[in-house]
Amino acid sequence: MSYELLARIAEARGLALRGGFHPAPDDHVPDLPDQTPPGTLLMLGWTGSRQWPVFAASAEYGDGASHPLDRWSRRIIGAMAHEFGGIALYPFGGPPHRPFLRWAQRAEALSPSPLGLLVHPDWGLWHAWRGALALSTRLRLPPPDTRLSPCSACPTQPCRRPRDFEAARAACPVGTPYSPCQDAFHRKAAGR
Numbered sequence: 001m002s003y004e005l006l007a008r009i010a011e012a013r014g015l016a017l018r019g020g021f022h023p024a025p026d027d028h029v030p031d032l033p034d035q036t037p038p039g040t041l042l043m044l045g046w047t048g049s050r051q052w053p054v055f056a057a058s059a060e061y062g063d064g065a066s067h068p069l070d071r072w073s074r075r076i077i078g079a080m081a082h083e084f085g086g087i088a089l090y091p092f093g094g095p096p097h098r099p100f101l102r103w104a105q106r107a108e109a110l111s112p113s114p115l116g117l118l119v120h121p122d123w124g125l126w127h128a129w130r131g132a133l134a135l136s137t138r139l140r141l142p143p144p145d146t147r148l149s150p151c152s153a154c155p156t157q158p159c160r161r162p163r164d165f166e167a168a169r170a171a172c173p174v175g176t177p178y179s180p181c182q183d184a185f186h187r188k189a190a191g192r
Contacts, residue, residue: 003139010044013076014054018043019107020141028099029134032087039138043107044077045129049179077131086135100129111149114160115168121147124175150174
């Protein structure tokens with residue numbers, strides 16, 4: 001099993017492999033069922049609207065039951081954990097609440113934006129995490145992405161002008177906003 005193979009499998013199932021790291025005890029990644037510490041933690045999520053069509057075609061999306069995205073994430077990531085002998089961890093459904101934002105910053109180039117959201121050099125403010133895989137194997141990971149925050153090179157920071165959060169988020173010149181269907185889904189889920 002390789003990082004590259006897992007990235008392809010994740011993409012085929014509607015998720016982006018969003019980096020990973022080799023956990024240390026202070027990362028608070030839980031032990032595997034055999035009580036051994038994990039060798040690798042891989043972050044899984046969405047980047048822009050690339051993965052949205054897979055979820056939108058799922059049974060969970062159309063069944064009318066509550067929390068369709070969380071249920072879909074549990075099904076897909078849980079199956080991957082079972083297939084690869086790891087455990088699935090989620091940013092929802094706690095306690096315990098996992099330190100996903102800290103894990104994400106260890107896994108890829110992310111930094112706080114003026115809006116408080118983590119900004120990515122390619123996806124801007126249009127990305128999310130759906131879960132993580134803790135594996136026993138210490139995978140060979142790509143070199144760390146050390147790019148600086150796009151906010152530091154943004155001279156006008158247009159996100160600071162609008163008073164409405166959604167307008168401020170959309171003003172970011174980095175990344176592409178979610179598709180209208182995806183945006184409507186998230187607004188409804190958030191009660192907006």
